[in-house]
Amino acid sequence: MYQRIVLASRPSGAVEASNFRLEKAEVPALAEGQVLVRNHYLSLDPYMRGRMSDAKSYAAPQALGETMIGGTVGEVVESKNPKFAKGDWVVGMFGWSEMGVSDGTLLRKVDTTIIPASAYLGVVGMPGMTAWYGINKIIEPKAGETIVVSAASGAVGATVGQLAKLAGARAVGIAGGKEKCDYVVNELGFDACVDYRAGSLDAGLKAATPDGVDGIFENVGGACFDAALARTNAFARIALCGMAAGYSGEDIPIRNPRLLLTNRVKLQGFIVTEHLDLWPQGLAEVGKLVASGKMKYRESVSQGLASAPEAFMGLLQGKNFGKQLVKLI
Amino acid sequence: MYQRIVLASRPSGAVEASNFRLEKAEVPALAEGQVLVRNHYLSLDPYMRGRMSDAKSYAAPQALGETMIGGTVGEVVESKNPKFAKGDWVVGMFGWSEMGVSDGTLLRKVDTTIIPASAYLGVVGMPGMTAWYGINKIIEPKAGETIVVSAASGAVGATVGQLAKLAGARAVGIAGGKEKCDYVVNELGFDACVDYRAGSLDAGLKAATPDGVDGIFENVGGACFDAALARTNAFARIALCGMAAGYSGEDIPIRNPRLLLTNRVKLQGFIVTEHLDLWPQGLAEVGKLVASGKMKYRESVSQGLASAPEAFMGLLQGKNFGKQLVKLI
Numbered sequence: 001m002y003q004r005i006v007l008a009s010r011p012s013g014a015v016e017a018s019n020f021r022l023e024k025a026e027v028p029a030l031a032e033g034q035v036l037v038r039n040h041y042l043s044l045d046p047y048m049r050g051r052m053s054d055a056k057s058y059a060a061p062q063a064l065g066e067t068m069i070g071g072t073v074g075e076v077v078e079s080k081n082p083k084f085a086k087g088d089w090v091v092g093m094f095g096w097s098e099m100g101v102s103d104g105t106l107l108r109k110v111d112t113t114i115i116p117a118s119a120y121l122g123v124v125g126m127p128g129m130t131a132w133y134g135i136n137k138i139i140e141p142k143a144g145e146t147i148v149v150s151a152a153s154g155a156v157g158a159t160v161g162q163l164a165k166l167a168g169a170r171a172v173g174i175a176g177g178k179e180k181c182d183y184v185v186n187e188l189g190f191d192a193c194v195d196y197r198a199g200s201l202d203a204g205l206k207a208a209t210p211d212g213v214d215g216i217f218e219n220v221g222g223a224c225f226d227a228a229l230a231r232t233n234a235f236a237r238i239a240l241c242g243m244a245a246g247y248s249g250e251d252i253p254i255r256n257p258r259l260l261l262t263n264r265v266k267l268q269g270f271i272v273t274e275h276l277d278l279w280p281q282g283l284a285e286v287g288k289l290v291a292s293g294k295m296k297y298r299e300s301v302s303q304g305l306a307s308a309p310e311a312f313m314g315l316l317q318g319k320n321f322g323k324q325l326v327k328l329i
Numbered sequence: 330m331y332q333r334i335v336l337a338s339r340p341s342g343a344v345e346a347s348n349f350r351l352e353k354a355e356v357p358a359l360a361e362g363q364v365l366v367r368n369h370y371l372s373l374d375p376y377m378r379g380r381m382s383d384a385k386s387y388a389a390p391q392a393l394g395e396t397m398i399g400g401t402v403g404e405v406v407e408s409k410n411p412k413f414a415k416g417d418w419v420v421g422m423f424g425w426s427e428m429g430v431s432d433g434t435l436l437r438k439v440d441t442t443i444i445p446a447s448a449y450l451g452v453v454g455m456p457g458m459t460a461w462y463g464i465n466k467i468i469e470p471k472a473g474e475t476i477v478v479s480a481a482s483g484a485v486g487a488t489v490g491q492l493a494k495l496a497g498a499r500a501v502g503i504a505g506g507k508e509k510c511d512y513v514v515n516e517l518g519f520d521a522c523v524d525y526r527a528g529s530l531d532a533g534l535k536a537a538t539p540d541g542v543d544g545i546f547e548n549v550g551g552a553c554f555d556a557a558l559a560r561t562n563a564f565a566r567i568a569l570c571g572m573a574a575g576y577s578g579e580d581i582p583i584r585n586p587r588l589l590l591t592n593r594v595k596l597q598g599f600i601v602t603e604h605l606d607l608w609p610q611g612l613a614e615v616g617k618l619v620a621s622g623k624m625k626y627r628e629s630v631s632q633g634l635a636s637a638p639e640a641f642m643g644l645l646q647g648k649n650f651g652k653q654l655v656k657l658i
Contacts, residue, residue: 050591221586221587225586240589240590241590242590243586243587243590252585252586252587253582253583253584253585253586254582254583254586255582256581256582257550257554257572257581257582257583257586258550258572258581260569260596260598261569261570261571261572261598262379262598263598264597264598264599264600264603265596265597265598266595266596266597266598267589267594267595267596267597268593268594268595268596269589269590269591269592269593269594269595270593271593274593
């Protein structure tokens with residue numbers, strides 16, 4: 001027997017524990033070509049909130065009664081597929097579940113000798129590729145430019161700022177609380193970080209961006225986006241990655257979109273899983289930076305599958321500090 | 330003596346007649362290399378509203394007491410420049426003025442035997458190039474796609490829709506009033522036009538775009554933009570050309586920018602005068618369409634320089650019907 005968590009009901013507004021249900025399931029017998037994986041870590045990500053809703057989106061909504069979607073890393077415990085052997089470490093999309101069966105499609109073997117397994121769900125996984133794509137394919141920072149990223153201490157934001165710095169740009173983060181801001185500046189090496197909870201986001205960002213803003217990597221939307229937009233220089237680029245501020249269904253207007261025109265801004269919404277062709281390049285580049293210690297990351301790990309709903313609700317409220325994971329073993 | 334109109338004061342809110350002042354000036358003696366032009370037509374355009382304000386913008390504000398900025402077409406009446414002869418027709422930026430002196434820089438000779446002089450201020454001028462750039466360099470319509478343009482009966486919008494049709498796309502306009510909408514469909518050949526004054530913009534646009542929207546050429550902002558954004562398909566492109574709805578200083582929020590993310594939209598603000606390198610190509614293409622009768626256009630002509638302020642205020646309120654010109658002779 002193993003445990004999994006299914007979507008019990010769709011949230012109307014904020015996510016609640018009652019939207020999830022923990023179930024027990026039988027470990028299935030493998031068919032020819034299949035592998036059985038014992039998941040060690042589950043990744044929790046803001047996009048999951050979108051899937052819980054049945055509003056029109058880029059992805060089909062998560063079905064009720066089915067295992068919640070999610071990225072996992074784990075160990076092959078049984079294999080009837082010649083491409084995988086017992087003991088292999090694999091990244092997959094087994095969802096909020098202790099175990100998973102796959103025919104090998106979308107399953108990726110990873111080397112955990114140089115890079116810890118959990119990092120393949122963060123900086124060397126989807127969040128890292130999200131940062132890498134937005135920086136390299138949309139913002140394209142030049143030396144001396146200023147790049148702003150919201151949710152700067154999160155898995156995506158931390159990577160965005162470090163990649164911007166490596167490109168010679170000035171990196172300015174927005175994060176919630178002094179502890180996170182201190183981490184962003186002192187540990188990750190950003191040039192500045194504005195605490196949006198301190199009550200003076202607009203003034204704080206103005207002070208932190210004396211030469212204006214040339215690139216925005218937007219993870220949050222709402223007031224963060226408005227504040228950054230107000231600081232844009234001519235020909236600024238915006239990688240629109242997330243609008244977490246509106247995931248609970250409320251309107252999140254842009255206060256002054258006219259700046260998009262007057263500053264001749266380029267804005268591009270994107271979903272990194274639509275650019276899988278670029279992942280090998282991105283994973284190689286970021287993986288090398290992680291292995292050599294040039295790219296830092298931080299994790300928030302909750303213990304046991306049953307803790308996932310609470311950890312996820314915390315993530316949506318910004319309570320996590322770094323990449324949110326659930327340790328399953 | 331000749332007449333000109335200068336900016337007397339900056340508007341606080343809506344433009345008023347008192348913001349302008351009609352002055353008389355002496356015709357200057359020409360220096361070597363200069364030409365004197367008698368302007369026949371002045372172009373009135375929404376961008377002038379932006380210049381009247383001293384808010385941060387892509388262009389320096391119009392100076393108080395100076396001739397209002399504006400494009401003109403006229404005839405050379407005296408020349409001390411070997412490149413221009415008396416009787417040449419030229420397009421220039423002489424502003425709200427009956428005459429102008431130039432050293433030839435930015436003065437462009439035009440052929441008025443095939444294309445009427447006034448058209449060089451509209452469809453074969455800046456508005457036409459604005460449409461051509463947005464369609465060809467940002468939206469890039471494919472056959473079968475749906476393109477929406479606001480202010481569809483205006484100089485830019487009319488050209489946008491006709492270029493979209495020529496590319497095999499479905500063209501849907503938004504305009505104010507039944508007369509304009511009838512013109513857009515019956516004369517310009519758009520597939521549909523929604524009357525935003527009829528009170529059901531969202532429902533009307535939904536009915537007019539059964540397959541959603543793949544491209545938006547935005548001239549207006551505000552409710553028009555929101556309605557079009559709500560209909561976007563995945564990978565829609567937005568050419569952000571104007572935000573006339575906010576020219577008087579009011580906030581014009583985008584109600585639901587999350588669609589920019591969920592539909593992976595590309596949005597590009599642009600100013601066509603920053604792409605002068607492409608004008609020869611665009612002018613040749615659009616000029617050929619006009620000369621052969623494949624591109625239609627309409628003009629609203631007010632008589633005499635003194636009528637310019639009222640005509641301009643009417644333009645900002647959508648009272649014009651087609652390209653707004655002032656006949657100066």
